[in-house]
Amino acid sequence: MSRRTAGAGERDEGGLMSVAAVGLALLGSLFFALGAALQQSETGPDRVALRHLARRPRWLLGGLAVGAGTALHVLALRYGPLTLVQPLGAASLLFALPCAAALRRHRPRPRELAAAAAVAPPSDKQTSQNKTQNN
Template sequence: MTVVAAGLALLGSLFFALGAALQQFEAAGAVPATLRRLIRRPRWLLGGLAIAAGTALHVVALKYGPLTVVQPMGVASLLFALPCAAALRRRRPQPGELAAAAVIAIGLIGLVLVVPEHTGEPRLGTGGAVALLAGAATAALALWAAALQAPPARRAGLLAMAAGVLYGATATLTRVLVDGEWEPWFLLAVPLPALIALALLQRAYAVGHFGVAFAALQVADPLTAVAFGALLLGEPLPTGAASTLTALAAGALTAAGTVALARTTPMSPTPLPAAR
């Protein structure tokens, strides 16, 4: 069953990557790249369906295999996304892009593997939920503000990080809704950060540096969820010298790969205006 879980997670990563590539292709051609404009584009909607299918496959995979097997397979979406995006623009992915993406993937796998699995029931009260939403909103706002005057590659990364922070907060709330104790108003709180994150991510895609944006999203989302899980849900963090050193090395690899990816050719032929 572990092999089945790994296969489902890998297939889910392919769907997720294809969906992200389709949405980036459409977002780069829409000025401005607003959700109102993008939802009228069939290819962008098809990308959304592919992402939904990938997410569903990932959830099913978790029913058949352990988190330590399924989560690293999800990182493969980064390696799939660059060839998909390049194919849509009828060009070959550069060796430097794939090499940088591989380094980031190795780093993310290392980070995933050192985080202990939490088996307890998550609990989040009203105060904790408000702190989660306020913290995520503050971080996302700061990243968005920093992106306004940043050069293109950095702007794409900062906007995608802002989206990743909000997605991480959404994932934390969703985990509580699925497995724990929660207040009724949590159901109304979940869609808002997710929608804002989606809008920010399309702005990041529209800049043109797809690899940077997608990598930043893949990094910020799980790290935010892990941080909120540790701070608010009591979930464990890596302990011991070996785990700490592994986490530091994995973080360094991830950062180095992202910097290298930022120096590659943009996925958009022309510069796009700054996010507003």
């Protein structure tokens, strides 16, 4: 079965597919972050054997969340190219901060907020300023 390509009159469908890809990729990133935060909350500062972790429901739930995030990213690739979907995986770094803070029941530390700001994408204003400076 061959995939047909979109014609000139179907540009809107391509736009909707890109929106779907972005939404699915961001949702997948949220699940990645939630899974990582859940698993981190179970490990603590001490080393724990995998066989002990595998008996902890919260750690297992974290693994399921990571699996769901993976499935959502694969599904996003059905609707958008890798160059659109893959960079959105970095959003999981931003989502992990509030997830972990909620699990620890405290606000993010200033150091953590600074790290989140360092990986956040630039604003439209910053992007346009950079384009102006480069021209």
